[in-house]
Every structure is written in C-alpha cells, then in structure tokens.
Amino acid sequence: MTHTDFGGRTVIVTGAGSGIGRATAERLLADGAHVVAVDVSHERLDDLAASHASSLSCIAGDLVDDDTIARALTAAGDDIDGLANVAGIMDGFEPTAEIADATWERVFAVNVTSMMRLTRAVLGPMLRRGSGSIVNVGSEAGLRGSAAGTPYTTSKHAVNGFTLSTAFFYGPKGIRCNAVAPGPVATNIEAPFHSEWAAARVGPLMQVALPPTARPEQLAAAIVFLLSDEASNVSGAILPVDGGWAAI
Numbered sequence: 001m002t003h004t005d006f007g008g009r010t011v012i013v014t015g016a017g018s019g020i021g022r023a024t025a026e027r028l029l030a031d032g033a034h035v036v037a038v039d040v041s042h043e044r045l046d047d048l049a050a051s052h053a054s055s056l057s058c059i060a061g062d063l064v065d066d067d068t069i070a071r072a073l074t075a076a077g078d079d080i081d082g083l084a085n086v087a088g089i090m091d092g093f094e095p096t097a098e099i100a101d102a103t104w105e106r107v108f109a110v111n112v113t114s115m116m117r118l119t120r121a122v123l124g125p126m127l128r129r130g131s132g133s134i135v136n137v138g139s140e141a142g143l144r145g146s147a148a149g150t151p152y153t154t155s156k157h158a159v160n161g162f163t164l165s166t167a168f169f170y171g172p173k174g175i176r177c178n179a180v181a182p183g184p185v186a187t188n189i190e191a192p193f194h195s196e197w198a199a200a201r202v203g204p205l206m207q208v209a210l211p212p213t214a215r216p217e218q219l220a221a222a223i224v225f226l227l228s229d230e231a232s233n234v235s236g237a238i239l240p241v242d243g244g245w246a247a248i
C-alpha cells in the first residue's frame, strides 16, 4: 500500500460501513485522517468502530434525511479537508418501459440528490478556508448504457455532470472535484435482475466485456489519491477504475 499523508485532516466518507466506502475510510484512518463515517447501517458502523476507535466519528442515518447531513457537518467541525461521496444503491436492471416511480425516485434520492445536498453543505466550510477536495463515486454505468438498468445508469451519468459542474464553478476558489467510475467490485451492493428483457439484452454482453472483479481497496486507492495533495492539479476528472472496461 502506498502512503498519503492525511495527518490533522478531516474527511467525510459516506457509505463507510461497507465495500468501497469502508475501504476508503480504513485507508484514510491508516493515513492519519480524522474520518467522519456516514452510513444508514448502525451495525456496519459499529463493526468499523470496533477496529478503529481513534480518529473516527460515526454518523448512522439515511443520507436522504437532512438531519443526517447536519449531524455529519457537526461531527466534522469547521475544517473539512475532504468529502468522499461513496454511498449508492443499484436498481433492478429495469429498462425504461419497466421503471416503477418508486425505484427511480429512490435511486435518484440516494445517488444524486443526497450527494448534492451533502456537497452543498460541505462547500460552506471549504469555501471559507479556500481549499478542499471532493471525490464522487460514479460507475461504469455512467460511461455507457449497458452496465445497469435505466434509473441507475441515468443517476450515474448525473454524478458525472455534477462532478464537472462543481469542478468548474469552484476551481478558482481552491476546491477540486473528481469522480471515479468503478467496474465490478466485490462488495455488498445488490444487483438483482427484475427484467427478463434486460437479462436477455445485458447478459451476453457482460459475459464478453466484464473485467475481473476488483477489491474495494483498489477503488479506495484511487479515491484517496484524488482526495490527497498528490492530485493537486487534478480536477474535473472522471477516472475509470475498472480494469480497462472503459477501453472496450
């Protein structure tokens, strides 16, 4: 593992109870950061805290609720160096004609709207200090149309637009904003097929194009790099971390 120095720095990590978020939180803790770990699962945060007592603040709550965002900001204090927007949910591989409103709304609420609200809240303290780094977790589904259902695919394309727009507006204020686009990663995310048509359409493509499944730590390495001063001249990047899938 390479080492980046986060001594004395505070970073908020969402989805920190599992998978990519947990690996990111653990890597930042190992590199000396104070980590504010946010997750809807109390149990997963308890598990994280059991092995990382120091420099860790855990906020259990749904990011769709304003209260969760307010508690994360309070725990982080006035000096917030970084934000890793990792939390996200999949759809059921629904193509457009089969989308239930509830699925669309929940996927957008978690993957897009809560990301915007937390980033908006964090920009206050970052702008007062004139520095900060934000990393959003998109997806291979944000680079193509064939890696998920329509709700998730659309939400991850929105993450890319949100990343570019935030980088554009706040670059002159000392704030960087980037995204990573993972391919398949071994985590607890659920990706059920609720559509026969989607299974028939996507299945054969996945068998040909899907790269080997990555470890969460491989994603954390890219996220931590973008959060760190090592990436001081990188902003507005959508970085595929997908074993080369985007090159196909």
Ligand SMILES: NC(=O)c1ccc[n+]([C@@H]2O[C@H](COP(=O)([O-])OP(=O)(O)OC[C@H]3O[C@@H](n4cnc5c(N)ncnc54)[C@H](O)[C@@H]3O)[C@@H](O)[C@H]2O)c1
Residues within 6 Å of the ligand: 014, 015, 016, 017, 018, 019, 020, 021, 038, 039, 040, 041, 044, 061, 062, 063, 064, 086, 087, 088, 089, 090, 110, 137, 138, 139, 140, 181, 182, 183, 184, 185, 186, 187, 188, 189, 190
């Ligand atoms: N695993 C993959 O193959 C893959 C591929 C591409 C992109 N991604 C993206 O990576 C990110 C992390 O996913 P993961 O694979 O580590 O999944 P995961 O399910 O293992 O972890 C996600 C965590 O986010 C939390 N979470 C979900 N909704 C939340 C909410 N509303 N409020 C607070 N916490 C919430 C969950 O409780 C969970 O602990 C997501 O944005 C996902 O879209 C994952």
